Each structure stands twice: as C-alpha cells, then as structure tokens.
Amino acid sequence: MSRLALWSRRRFLHATAVSIPVATALSGAESFAAPAKGSDAAALQARIAGTVVVKGDAGYETWREAMIWQRAKADRRPDMIVQVERVEDVQEAVRFAAANGMKVTTRCGGHSMAACFLRDRGMLIDVSRLDGIAVDKAAKIAVVGPGVFSRGLAERLAEDDLAFPGAHCGTVPISGFLLGGGVGLNTNAWSQGMSVFAVKAVDIVTADGRLLRASETENRDLFWAARGGGPGLFGVVVRFHLQCFDAPKVIWGASYTFAYGELDAVTRVMDTVVPRLDKDVEVLFAVAAAPDVAEDAPVEQRQRIYLDINAFVASEAEGRRKLAPLLRDPLIARAIDRIENRAGSFDRYYSDNEASFPQGFWMGDDAWIDRPMEAVEILKRHIPNCPAPRGTPLLLYMGTNKMPEAACSRIGRFYLAYYMEWDEPAQEAASRAYCLKLFKELKSVSSGSYINEMDQEGRPEDIRDCYSPEAWARLARLRRQWDPKGVFHGFYGQS
Numbered sequence: 001m002s003r004l005a006l007w008s009r010r011r012f013l014h015a016t017a018v019s020i021p022v023a024t025a026l027s028g029a030e031s032f033a034a035p036a037k038g039s040d041a042a043a044l045q046a047r048i049a050g051t052v053v054v055k056g057d058a059g060y061e062t063w064r065e066a067m068i069w070q071r072a073k074a075d076r077r078p079d080m081i082v083q084v085e086r087v088e089d090v091q092e093a094v095r096f097a098a099a100n101g102m103k104v105t106t107r108c109g110g111h112s113m114a115a116c117f118l119r120d121r122g123m124l125i126d127v128s129r130l131d132g133i134a135v136d137k138a139a140k141i142a143v144v145g146p147g148v149f150s151r152g153l154a155e156r157l158a159e160d161d162l163a164f165p166g167a168h169c170g171t172v173p174i175s176g177f178l179l180g181g182g183v184g185l186n187t188n189a190w191s192q193g194m195s196v197f198a199v200k201a202v203d204i205v206t207a208d209g210r211l212l213r214a215s216e217t218e219n220r221d222l223f224w225a226a227r228g229g230g231p232g233l234f235g236v237v238v239r240f241h242l243q244c245f246d247a248p249k250v251i252w253g254a255s256y257t258f259a260y261g262e263l264d265a266v267t268r269v270m271d272t273v274v275p276r277l278d279k280d281v282e283v284l285f286a287v288a289a290a291p292d293v294a295e296d297a298p299v300e301q302r303q304r305i306y307l308d309i310n311a312f313v314a315s316e317a318e319g320r321r322k323l324a325p326l327l328r329d330p331l332i333a334r335a336i337d338r339i340e341n342r343a344g345s346f347d348r349y350y351s352d353n354e355a356s357f358p359q360g361f362w363m364g365d366d367a368w369i370d371r372p373m374e375a376v377e378i379l380k381r382h383i384p385n386c387p388a389p390r391g392t393p394l395l396l397y398m399g400t401n402k403m404p405e406a407a408c409s410r411i412g413r414f415y416l417a418y419y420m421e422w423d424e425p426a427q428e429a430a431s432r433a434y435c436l437k438l439f440k441e442l443k444s445v446s447s448g449s450y451i452n453e454m455d456q457e458g459r460p461e462d463i464r465d466c467y468s469p470e471a472w473a474r475l476a477r478l479r480r481q482w483d484p485k486g487v488f489h490g491f492y493g494q495s
Contacts, residue, residue: 041080044096049085050129067110067118067126072361072428074115074457078105083126087203087211087238090125094236095209097123098487105489106236108146108175113364114456116231116492117176127175130238135160140244141200146175146237150184151354154346163247163312163346165195170350178240180230180452181408183415185349186312188399189280190245196227196408201241207234207483215241225478228408228467230451232475232491234483248280248312251344252319254327257337260303263287267376267395269331270414274397278322281311284396287383299384304336316343360390360421361428365439365455367446368412369395374445375416382438387430388420409471410448417453432458460493 035041035052045052053063055077063081065073079102082093097104103122110117117124131147137160144153151170157163165184167177177184182195191198201215204222214222226237258266266285274283285307289295293302309326311319320341326332344352369375372395379393396415403411418438420431436458443462451466464472479490 040096040100044082044092047092048082048089050089051083053081053083055079064118067107067124068115069110070360070362072363074118076115076118076120078119078122078124080123081126082123083129085129087130087205090127090130090205090236090238091209091211093123093125094205094207094487098207098209098485103489104236104487105231106175109149109171109173111172112176112231112456113362113453114492116456119489119492122489125236127236127238128173135162135244137162140246142242142244144174144240144242146173146240148174150174150177151346151350154350157244158247158346161247162244163190164242164244165190165198167195169353171354174240175237176230176452179226179228179233179237181228181450183396183398183450183452186280186282188282188397188401189278189312191243192404193399193401193411194228194403194408196406197404198243198245199227199240200243202226202237203239203241204235204237207485207487211238221478222482224405225407225475225482227404227406228451228471229475230407230466230491231456231489232479232494234479234488247346249314250316250319251310251346251349252313252316252323253308253310253342253344254323255309255339255342256307256332256335258305258307258331258335260287260300260305262331262334263305263376263380264373265331265334266305266307267372269326269329270395270397271372273326273329275400275413277325278311279399280313281309281322281326282397283307283309283326284394286392286394287379288392289390295389303383307335310344310349319343360423361425362419362421363428363432363435363455364417364419364453365435365458366415366417366450366453367439367442368410368448368450369414369416369442369446370412371445372414372416375414375442378438378441378445382434382441385434386420387434388422388427390421391418391431391434392420393418407467407471407475409468410450410466412447415450416442416446417450456492460491463491463494 035045035054041052041054053060084090105117105119106125107117108128128147130145132145133156134143150166150172153166165187178196184195187193187195204214205211212219285305287303287305289302290304311322313319394417398415422431448465
C-alpha cells in the first residue's frame with residue numbers, strides 16, 4: 001500500500017468511537033443517581049424525559065468529561081447538566097434556568113476545540129439526543145435535529161439521491177457546525193461558501209422558553225443571528241430546515257504527496273490554478289509528518305505536503321475533465337507519491353477520514369486568508385519549532401462567493417487551520433503558547449477567523465474578528481432584544 005493511502009485528509013478532526021457515544025448512555029451507568037428528593041433539580045427532573053445531573057453528584061465528573069470529545073478536558077464546571085430527549089425538555093430547562101438565575105450554554109457533539117460550551121456555574125443543555133431526520137424528496141428539504149452526525153445525514157439523504165454540505169469529518173454533529181457557519185463539503189458550489197447558507201429555517205427555543213420558527217419570512221432577526229451566531233447565539237436551535245442538493249454520482253479525486261521543499265510551489269498552484277477550476281472541485285493541502293520518520297529529523301526530511309482534490313460530479317468523464325487543468329500543471333509531475341483516478345462516495349470519504357488512530361490531547365486555531373503566499377511565509381518560520389508531536393497546518397480553497405445577509409459575515413479566499421495533538425498533559429502549555437504566537441503573527445495577513453475552530457481560550461479578544469464590525473454590533477443589539485435578562489451566556493470571555 002502507498003504510504004499516502006495511510007494518511008487521512010482530515011484525521012486531525014476525528015473523534016474516536018470511544019469518545020462519541022459516551023454521553024448518550026450515561027444515565028444507565030451505575031454511578032448515576034437522580035437528583036436529591038425535594039431539590040429544585042428533582043423538580044426539573046420530574047418535568048422532563050431527559051436527565052438532570054447536578055455538580056456534587058457522584059456521577060457528575062463522568063458526565064462533565066463526556067461532554068468533551070477529546071482528552072484535553074477544560075477545567076470548567078457548570079452547576080447543572082441537562083441532557084434532553086425532546087424539544088419540550090429544552091423549553092422546561094430554559095424556563096428553569098431563567099427562574100433560578102442560571103446562565104445557559106448548549107452542547108451537542110462537544111467538538112469545540114476550546115470547549116466554549118463548558119462554563120463555570122450555570123446550566124449546560126446537551127441536545128445530542130435530538131437526532132431525528134425527515135426528508136421531503138420533492139422539495140429537496142430535510143428537517144434535522146441538532147444531534148445528527150454529518151455522516152448520518154449523508155447516509156439518509158443518499159437514500160433519496162440528495163446531499164448536503166456537511167462537515168468534512170462525519171462524526172461532527174450538524175448543530176454547532178452550522179451555527180458557527182460551517183466550513184463544509186463542496187460549499188463553493190452548493191452554498192455560497194459556507195454550509196449555513198443552505199439553512200432555510202430553524203426552530204429555536206428563546207430565552208423565555210418559547211418555541212419559534214425563524215426564517216427569511218418569520219422572525220428574521222433570529223434567523224439572521226442563527227446563521228453564524230455560533231456560541232454567542234441567545235437561544236437553543238432544536239431543528240434545522242436544510243436545503244439539499246442533487247447528490248453527485250461520484251466524488252472523483254486524486255491525492256499527491258510532495259517533499260516539504262515544494263511548499264511554495266504547492267501554495268502557488270493553490271493561489272493561481274485552483275481558483276480557475278469549476279466550483280464543484282474542492283482542493284486542500286496539509287503539511288504533516290511522514291510515516292516512519294524520526295520526530296527529531298530535520299523538517300525537510302520529516303514533513304510532507306499532501307494535496308487532495310475532489311470533484312463532486314455526475315460521471316467519471318466529468319471528473320477527469322474538471323481535474324485536468326490542475327493535473328497538467330508541472331508541479332504534479334514532481335509528486336513523490338500519488339493516488340489517482342479515485343472514484344469515491346460520501347461513505348468512502350468519511351470512512352477514509354475516520355480511520356482509527358489513538359485519541360490524544362488536541363487544540364487548533366484558524367484564519368481566513370486572501371494572500372496565501374504571505375501566510376505560508378509566516379508558517380515556514382514557525383513549523384520547525386512546533387513542540388506538539390503532531391502539528392498539521394491545512395489550507396483549503398473557499399472561493400470568492402458573495403455572502404448572504406447573516407451573522408456569518410467573514411470569509412477569505414482560503415481557510416487556514418492548524419491542528420495540534422499531544423500525548424501527555426505536560427506538553428499542553430508549550431503547544432498552546434506556540435499556537436498563540438503563530439496566529440498573532442498571522443493576524444497581519446488574515447481577514448479574521450472562523451469561530452468554530454479558533455482558539456477562543458487563547459485569543460478571546462479576537463473573537464469579534466470572526467464577524468464584520470456591523471454583524472458584531474447587530475448580534476449585541478439582538479441579544480439585548482431577545483435575551484434582556486441574560487439567560488444565555490455570550491461568547492467565551494465576553495460575558
């Protein structure tokens with residue numbers, strides 16, 4: 001097997017089978033006990049079908065840690081965790097929190113690198129079990145619960161020959177992914193650059209416990225905020241109404257490995273050749289350590305560049321035609337390894353990306369980039385000094401779409417992310433310091449960040465740069481209007 005075949009495009013976002021289902025069955029664990037009789041928590045438990053866990057309970061810490069998909073567990077502890085089973089549970093929980101002066105955050109898959117949903121004090125509402133899917137094939141509309149995994153959505157839509165621009169990692173639920181904007185599959189062709197722009201409506205529980213529909217024609221301000229407000233949203237979305245698309249008959253692709261010394265050349269191709277391809281061709285590259293090379297080897301020997309290309313098309317012939325302009329570039333002939341003529345599907349894409357690997361401690365950060373050559377110059381100065389055993393920058397071409405009116409209001413021609421994984425808690429401080437220094441320098445060539453994967457813990461003062469100045473101000477105004485008593489937490493470090 002080619003060494004490249006052992007490498008997975010987005011393995012750095014994979015949540016292992018150990019971490020995904022833990023929170024879904026904890027109420028049956030021996031350590032779980034119902035809230036104390038006569039307590040306020042017991043009164044809430046009696047009104048909902050879900051589960052109430054209170055700080056101080058024997059099983060609390062197991063529940064708290066299960067809220068986070070990875071081994072780096074933020075040291076923050078809400079007073080209460082409420083895992084809901086139905087929409088009415090969400091309404092009861094929000095009303096309870098408002099009546100008892102508890103601030104609310106919402107969690108679904110726990111994939112936030114910063115665990116921004118986990119706050120000291122207040123209530124954490126876990127909506128992961130709201131996972132229904134209803135599809136109207138003729139209208140190409142799917143009504144989907146927040147707990148649906150991207151892969152599960154793709155599998156259900158495939159039954160009706162439909163597709164949606166879900167996350168690149170199939171184990172990511174759609175909720176936080178969409179609320180933060182969604183850097184998703186084939187968004188340049190399907191959804192004007194970001195997945196959230198294919199959301200046609202949401203059903204949302206507001207700070208007073210009401211269930212409202214928000215769309216272009218109903219509660220338009222709420223709809224505007226839900227499409228990108230992310231962890232700063234002042235409500236709990238319990239259903240998404242998604243515009244779906246005709247499924248591609250094949251995802252036609254290729255992958256190429258290059259020596260680290262080709263980083264400038266690969267970036268040039270991304271900057272000048274890739275933008276001329278059809279919109280339904282998605283191209284990214286990652287810089288990652290080659291297999292079986294010592295960790296202390298020089299960067300030129302240890303690091304490789306992995307270029308990945310996927311066309312979401314109707315036939316092999318169409319895929320070949322659409323990839324041809326890129327494959328004719330002289331760079332391709334210099335690849336040291338390759339996988340070509342890859343006839344794939346969503347199932348294969350997600351299976352490749354979810355290949356098993358040891359779960360470690362993780363963090364990441366990101367930036368929107370318009371001038372990739374300048375960004376890569378900065379990266380080149382920092383990559384040799386990365387203290388994390390596995391550090392991987394990734395550059396994805398996003399397109400040049402005009403953004404619809406929504407809270408999601410910042411994007412660049414390219415999405416630059418950096419994922420880092422380490423094995424021991426003692427390695428965390430150095431990894432975080434390295435990442436913070438790098439992205440502070442990248443600010444000089446970026447147009448902001450993507451809220452879902454930015455380092456909100458390390459750079460809380462930069463969270464506002466995930467939004468245009470107008471959108472940031474409007475979110476604040478709408479929060480005062482829709483949540484005047486401050487039931488919901490704001491952005492991390494901002495409330």
